[in-house]
Amino acid sequence: MDPHNRNSQYPYQNPDLPLEDRVSDLVSRFTPEEKVELMMQYQAAVPRLGVAPYKHGTEAAHGVAWLGEATSYPQPIGLACTWDAELLKRVGSAIGDEARGFYKRNPAVNGLTLWAPTVDMERDPRWGRTEEAYGEDPVLVGKLSSALIQGIQGDDPRYLKAVASLKHFIGNNNEVGRGDASVSIDPRNMREYYLKPFEIAFKEGGAQSMMTSYNAVNGVPANLNPDVDRIVKQEWGMDGFVVSDAFDVTGTVREHHYVETYKEAVARSIREGGIDSITDDAELSKQALRDALSEGLIAENDLDVALRNTFRVRFRLGEFDPPERNPYAAIDESAILRPEHAELSREAAGKAVVLLKNEGELLPLAANKLGKVAVIGPLGDTVYRDWYSGTLPYAVTPLQGIREKLEEAGAGGRASFVSGSNRVKLQSERTGRFVRAGADERAALAADAEDAADADIFETTDWGWGSHTFIAERNGRYLTTDDKTVQASATQIWEWFTKETFNVRPAGDGGPCAFATWNGTPVTVGPSGELLVGDGEAEETANEINVTGATDSADAAGLQASESDRFRLDIVTDGAQAAAEAARGADAAIVFVGNHPLINGKETIDRPDIALAASQEALIREVFAANPNTIVVVVGSYPFALNWADANVPAILYTSHAGQELGRAVADVLFGDVNPAGRLNMTWYAGVDQLPDFMDYDVIRGGRTYQYFEGKPLYPFGYGLSYTDFRYDDLRISAADATAAEAKAQAVVECRVTNAGARAGEEVVQLYVQAGKSRVKRPRLQLQAFERIALAAGETKAVRFVLPLSALAVWDVTRDRFCVESGDYAILIGASSADLRLTGTLAVEGETIPPRDLRRPTRAVNYDDYAGVIVGECREGGSAAVAAGGAGWIAFEDAEFGDGVVAFEVRAACVEAAAVEVRLQRQDGPLAGRCVLPPGGAQEWRSFSCGVTGIAGRQRIYLVVSGGAAISRFRFF
Numbered sequence: 001m002d003p004h005n006r007n008s009q010y011p012y013q014n015p016d017l018p019l020e021d022r023v024s025d026l027v028s029r030f031t032p033e034e035k036v037e038l039m040m041q042y043q044a045a046v047p048r049l050g051v052a053p054y055k056h057g058t059e060a061a062h063g064v065a066w067l068g069e070a071t072s073y074p075q076p077i078g079l080a081c082t083w084d085a086e087l088l089k090r091v092g093s094a095i096g097d098e099a100r101g102f103y104k105r106n107p108a109v110n111g112l113t114l115w116a117p118t119v120d121m122e123r124d125p126r127w128g129r130t131e132e133a134y135g136e137d138p139v140l141v142g143k144l145s146s147a148l149i150q151g152i153q154g155d156d157p158r159y160l161k162a163v164a165s166l167k168h169f170i171g172n173n174n175e176v177g178r179g180d181a182s183v184s185i186d187p188r189n190m191r192e193y194y195l196k197p198f199e200i201a202f203k204e205g206g207a208q209s210m211m212t213s214y215n216a217v218n219g220v221p222a223n224l225n226p227d228v229d230r231i232v233k234q235e236w237g238m239d240g241f242v243v244s245d246a247f248d249v250t251g252t253v254r255e256h257h258y259v260e261t262y263k264e265a266v267a268r269s270i271r272e273g274g275i276d277s278i279t280d281d282a283e284l285s286k287q288a289l290r291d292a293l294s295e296g297l298i299a300e301n302d303l304d305v306a307l308r309n310t311f312r313v314r315f316r317l318g319e320f321d322p323p324e325r326n327p328y329a330a331i332d333e334s335a336i337l338r339p340e341h342a343e344l345s346r347e348a349a350g351k352a353v354v355l356l357k358n359e360g361e362l363l364p365l366a367a368n369k370l371g372k373v374a375v376i377g378p379l380g381d382t383v384y385r386d387w388y389s390g391t392l393p394y395a396v397t398p399l400q401g402i403r404e405k406l407e408e409a410g411a412g413g414r415a416s417f418v419s420g421s422n423r424v425k426l427q428s429e430r431t432g433r434f435v436r437a438g439a440d441e442r443a444a445l446a447a448d449a450e451d452a453a454d455a456d457i458f459e460t461t462d463w464g465w466g467s468h469t470f471i472a473e474r475n476g477r478y479l480t481t482d483d484k485t486v487q488a489s490a491t492q493i494w495e496w497f498t499k500e501t502f503n504v505r506p507a508g509d510g511g512p513c514a515f516a517t518w519n520g521t522p523v524t525v526g527p528s529g530e531l532l533v534g535d536g537e538a539e540e541t542a543n544e545i546n547v548t549g550a551t552d553s554a555d556a557a558g559l560q561a562s563e564s565d566r567f568r569l570d571i572v573t574d575g576a577q578a579a580a581e582a583a584r585g586a587d588a589a590i591v592f593v594g595n596h597p598l599i600n601g602k603e604t605i606d607r608p609d610i611a612l613a614a615s616q617e618a619l620i621r622e623v624f625a626a627n628p629n630t631i632v633v634v635v636g637s638y639p640f641a642l643n644w645a646d647a648n649v650p651a652i653l654y655t656s657h658a659g660q661e662l663g664r665a666v667a668d669v670l671f672g673d674v675n676p677a678g679r680l681n682m683t684w685y686a687g688v689d690q691l692p693d694f695m696d697y698d699v700i701r702g703g704r705t706y707q708y709f710e711g712k713p714l715y716p717f718g719y720g721l722s723y724t725d726f727r728y729d730d731l732r733i734s735a736a737d738a739t740a741a742e743a744k745a746q747a748v749v750e751c752r753v754t755n756a757g758a759r760a761g762e763e764v765v766q767l768y769v770q771a772g773k774s775r776v777k778r779p780r781l782q783l784q785a786f787e788r789i790a791l792a793a794g795e796t797k798a799v800r801f802v803l804p805l806s807a808l809a810v811w812d813v814t815r816d817r818f819c820v821e822s823g824d825y826a827i828l829i830g831a832s833s834a835d836l837r838l839t840g841t842l843a844v845e846g847e848t849i850p851p852r853d854l855r856r857p858t859r860a861v862n863y864d865d866y867a868g869v870i871v872g873e874c875r876e877g878g879s880a881a882v883a884a885g886g887a888g889w890i891a892f893e894d895a896e897f898g899d900g901v902v903a904f905e906v907r908a909a910c911v912e913a914a915a916v917e918v919r920l921q922r923q924d925g926p927l928a929g930r931c932v933l934p935p936g937g938a939q940e941w942r943s944f945s946c947g948v949t950g951i952a953g954r955q956r957i958y959l960v961v962s963g964g965a966a967i968s969r970f971r972f973f
Helices: 019-028 032-038 076-080 085-105 138-153 187-194 196-203 227-235 248-254 262-271 282-294 300-316 339-352 398-409 553-558 575-583 614-626 643-648 659-670
Strands: 054-059 113-115 163-169 209-212 241-243 354-358 372-376 414-418 422-428 435-437 443-445 458-464 467-472 477-481 486-490 502-506 513-516 523-525 531-533 566-573 588-594 630-635 651-655 726-733 746-755 761-771 782-791 796-804 810-812 817-819 823-832 835-844 865-867 869-873 879-883 887-896 903-909 914-920 927-933 942-947 954-962 966-972
Touching: 019 300, 032 282, 032 300, 054 241, 076 085, 076 138, 076 339, 085 113, 085 138, 085 339, 138 163, 138 196, 138 782, 163 196, 187 196, 187 810, 209 227, 227 241, 241 300, 248 262, 248 282, 262 282, 262 300, 339 659, 372 398, 372 575, 372 614, 398 414, 398 588, 398 659, 414 575, 422 435, 443 486, 443 531, 458 614, 486 531, 566 575, 575 588, 575 614, 588 614, 614 630, 614 643, 630 659, 651 659, 726 761, 726 823, 726 835, 746 761, 746 782, 746 823, 746 835, 761 796, 782 796, 869 887, 879 887, 879 954, 903 914, 903 927, 927 942, 954 966
Parallel strands: 054 113, 113 163, 163 209, 209 241, 372 414, 372 588, 588 630, 630 651
Antiparallel strands: 354 651, 422 458, 422 566, 435 443, 458 467, 467 477, 467 502, 477 486, 502 513, 513 566, 523 531, 726 746, 746 796, 761 782, 761 823, 810 817, 823 835, 865 887, 869 879, 879 966, 887 954, 903 942, 903 966, 914 927, 914 954
16 A cells, blocks of 8 residues: 555555544554564554555764764764854754664664653762763753754655754763662752753654663653653643663563563553563564553553554654655765765864863964974773764874874874873793784683793773773784683674773782773683683673673772782883873873773763873873973863863863764864864863762752852863954843733843954853842852854954743742743853853832741741752652651741641651651751651551641741651641
């Protein structure tokens, strides 16, 4: 049956009918078994209805990935450092074009629903997937994500070029334990911080899909989160579909242990969690779904609702319409690797570069005046891919980019390269024999203990925290493992498990080292001299994606030397000394440091620290001692604490891993062909001591991000220098008498920006708001708008921002809604969160939040302050305040009790005997009442009451909880 035939008999085949009628008609024609098949990520074909096979989920974080060669752009953290929404839309459009090209190549496998962008908030730079997201501010993340989405999906009102699936809803910002951990997020943090970028991405970006996260939120696995339906689909009006993350529905049983059976997991994910498409073990999930249907755990209509959501999107992609109606149907394979996409990649990579320091105007370099340039460091002559990178069609390294600039200048300048890594021979302490990589690439000990001259030499890179890689100079390949033996056989580092990483731990100062593989297994010497992993009998761990990953190399820190054979690293060439020698006498020394995207921090692995690897800082020190004209270029997936470099080195640049054009883009900035205008999308802290506990998701109380951080960062949010200077003046704020109650109330903020220097450049104009008097703790500053503008030398431009007054709202926990408080709001405009040039005042007529009425049933999680409490699940509905450490308290400000109350009622659950005390003014204040809670069950919710005294008029109430009790709601009467 031809779905494009206008004379076909079914309504869904008529493109002139309303979309909803067509979708409903098609779904109604599927049999129950067909519906089961269509609930999977790989949707089965239904030939009798002209439905082709279709796959949900093509990775496209910064270019189409895993389908073959495709244009690669900077990592999302780099794209975010551009602060350029127009650029992000063009990048998204190019990604959408290439996705269409791959779809044309193989429509059954190369789907048009793209798993990008990642909208998770980056509250902590230690998160292993920091490279994949857009920053720490909800507005920046929301606006840039929206631009990418608009580019991917296209501008046609009826048809979609491709579909953006937002990752990962919600609270997904830790890798260790992500498959079974629950994060605690109270209503204000949730509404003002974690939900906000998703809301912007749906309302402004128009995203048609979303992926749930692995973690649980407040005790409930994310694939069962009722907010998917309640907020995303109903409140925000998202009419596309929701997909589960890989293996996460079955993970409800396997990792979370939240339900006992797979049939219950699939049924509840669809019925309660709003999941419309299951990315999981297909055969297991389909059988579980059949079982759930047969036992009444789910109704066929629940499948109809989900399938209408997925097929609504497929209709909008044009699958069931004549191609001539769809403006995107003609995009073919010629869209893949278009030359203009390579140009866009270079433009994006150049715009992403952030100039962190430029003392004495060392930069830009003059190519026609340089005789010798020393390019140094482990990131200097390579381009690394992260897990979601595509297959690069080519890669220009920094060394190549610098050499191109020197050649173009025609002044005879030359660039040399030294990696700064040690060249070593590996010697067995026990036998005295040296390691060699034989003809079959298997690593083994040489036959003769004295054969040092013929031993293999390995270039070893120390990535910090014990993680090392080794390249055998004999064949240029990495040492790796099949989990049985060690081999010199890997041409690159790019798999789910980084098996090219070896954890090296000295047994003593300068003594022999114990080696462990990627998962902490000791390296040993077999009876024939072969290098084994453990006893050489383990089963190989397949390099397949899974939820929890496995032990990473950093976990091998506790490896005992006695568990393995020990090896000496006999240094043939000291890398740092070779680097210093290369730098000595050079006109400029450029040191490239940073991270490998698959070592020490990635999906399933959080970073152990935010410092540079100690070996890299030592390399910078050695080079700088040899040459004061040292420039440090950080190529990294996340922020670093560059304290020594910032205090000493004259010039520092930052770029993310930037794809195929990394080298040219960095060289463009180094030599001034591009004037840097990248801005940091995250606060760069001076050290982990400035951060709260990694699993603390409370940005407000924990003092996280520029909004609440009270300390002095290394580099502030929004920071970045230029080769020119900009002047701000003439701030104007209109609608100062605006009434926030008006639905479309807004203020217009204008200023002028002048390029006061002698070089053309771009400036990122940033508008922040600071609330005045408020009932609650408000951000120190809050980004509300930004614009990247280009200015010729001496040019002035007017910049205009429209500020909706609704953007000033705070989540009012006393009434469960957003509220714009009356008062004066400071309007601040400048070049970063710490460089604000213009300040004005906006007077807003809004609301005054009334006193609480705790005589009404009150949700315990709507507290104003707390200690020793996390937010957990209440299976009666909603969440509960749980005394996680056995004891804690929650506080409620400004409560009005009138003439007084005499009793207190609480809905609570506890396993052991517990108590809830009512205290006044402070947690150890006067005791007004005490409820005793006898033992029960963790989800056995019971009501308890007690008399109270001394509670009248305005009060601050503390509920002090002991015995690990959980409180869902309470009231006074």
